Amino acid sequence: MSNRRNFIQKLGLAAGAFSANSLFNQAHAAEFQHVHLQKQALSPIEIAADEDYWSVVQQGYTASPNIINLNNGGVSPSPRIVQEAVERFNKLSNEGPSYFMWRILDQGREPLRYKLAQLAGADPEEVAINRNATEALNTVIFGLNLKAGDEIIGTKQDYPNMINAWKQRSSRDGIVYNQLNFKFPIEDEDAIVAAFEKAITPKTKIIHITHVINWIGQIMPVKKLCAMAKRHGIETIVDGAHSFGLMDFSVPDLGCDYFGTSLHKFLSAPIGSGMLWIKKENIAKIWPLVCNDQPNSADIRKFETLGTRSFPIEQGIGEAINFHTAIGSKRKEERIRYLKNYWASKVVTIPKVKIHTSFKPEFACGICGVSIDGMTPGELDSALFSKYKIHTVGIVWENVSCVRITPHVYTRLEDLDQLVYAIGAIASKK
Ligand SMILES: Cc1ncc(COP(=O)(O)O)c(C=O)c1O
Structure with a gap:
């Protein structure tokens, strides 16, 4: 318990009235500590490609098993503990709103x-x-x-x-x-x-x-x-x-x-x-x-x-903030950039496929546009969802015409492999 507290303090999570008894502390501190100690020698770029580390993070989310959500740029899901905190505070509020809220x-x-x-x-x-x-x-x-x-x-x-x-x-x-x-x-x-x-x-x-x-x-x-x-x-x-x-x-x-x-x-x-x-x-x-x-x-x-x-x-x-800080901003940035480059570098070689975003780290991170010659963004978006249940967003806006793909820390490589496969299959029919 005291080790766990030291770890939380080291990460700077102790600030804030709710942190000491935070849901993060109860639900994730031990596993994050374990994986953190195992991987602490790795740089953020090395850890970006370490699936063991990210599987711990993925388990903190409640991603649907029925769709692959690659529109995290629109709005992102919250980890389970964040959802639980909101539910807990909501229940408390409804026990006597003006007292418990105000x-x-x-x-x-x-x-x-x-x-x-x-x-x-x-x-x-x-x-x-x-x-x-x-x-x-x-x-x-x-x-x-x-x-x-x-x-x-x-x-x-x-x-x-x-x-x-x-x-x-x-x-x-x-x-x-x-x-x-x-x-x-x-x-x-x-x-x-x-x-x-x-x-x-x-x-x-x-x-x-x-x-x-x-x-x-x-x-x-x-x-x-x-x-x-x-x-x-x-x-x-x-x-x-x-x-x-x-x-x-x-x-x-x-x-x-x-x-x-x-x-x-x-x-x-x-x-x-x-x-x-x-x-x-x-x-x-x-x-x-x-x-x-x-x-x-x-x-x-x-x-x-x-x-x-x-x-x-x-x-x-x-x-x-607790969940984010336990990962660390630099690790998160490098992981999400890694995920974007993972799928985009595979599809860019497919005939008729075009990538609309830079591969250079200083010019892009997680968001990336893709298109297939002969298809509108709306058509590609629908094709990805109707057969493969991959949720994205088609964009037509001021010099931009593509489908936007945005992974998040909970996105699995298998999901991106499915995206690569789907884009290849759709492009081959055009
Ligand atoms: C660049 C940019 N600014 C602002 C917003 C607005 O965000 P919100 O709907 O949370 O106000 C968005 C939403 O996607 C955005 O992409």
Whole structure:
């Protein structure tokens, strides 16, 4: 028991009110400790290909035996312990909602903020907990003091909810929203930075950057973009929906001013959880989307006046962080990149098959696009599901036309072998 506690402490899991008696501790600490000790000499890249290690992680999930889910980029499942935490908090809430939610579970928000901040490498006073990336980023987009004529630079490959928010600000407030149009994959960071820099005018106030382009998984050179923007006195907003909980980085280290993410993607937190990070000196000037009595306060908590929301979902985030931290961000990043390269490098040699995503680690991680000549993305998506029960998503969006495949830590190599087989069989009939 004391060994187990040492291990948990070593992993930095002790933070947070619920950690000491966490479900992770009860359900997984012993097996994670065992496999961790066995494999600790391996580097993250070596461990990425070690199926013994990942089988322990896979068992923590409740993946359907009837379909192969390769659309984890849309939304990811939670491990069993996270589901159990939500159920436990939900039952508790229903024993007396206003007491258990507002007087008991609400006490968990500050330790959770601390824990989330540790994961983000950030100051807890810069972290707000909310429901998804859309809410986090819309808070910033609508909260910024911008006037008619101020210019924003984004791209046509950003996420529609954010594009629409900027368009609404444009029609309501007269700001000018310029969208660059990229043709990915691009394996030249400087070319991307140069395209943004060329679009800057004396009126540019904000650059909106999607960290990982959701359509085909391109990793954008966020650090370089933020540094360039800073040289021009321009603020940056980063959409980290597909990077947080997947890639190993610290949010403040990106050099951005604002960062929003969902937690129900690669972090595997309960569905309907998100995080907003705002650099401390910027908090006071952002108007909250849903306000409290101190809209100009420098307290990050002003962004959490959401009214009655799901406390069980919010508190379930803690167990997802426990599970994630026990694996480690770098190991997770390398495993998911390994899975993507595993299947993509096999199908790329099949006649008529095209891969739409870079194989270079600096330009892609888990998300990858694939197409077959002579088939629409919708047709390929249907063919994969109807015969092979492989769930993916067909994408047709601004210079992108492919099926998006996204594995997760619970994805088995057998599932990807089945994908490779299916793509080969479908392509051979075209
Ligand atoms: C790049 C990007 N940003 C934001 C979102 C929105 O996430 P949510 O629906 O959790 O708000 C998504 C969803 O897939 C996304 O891909």
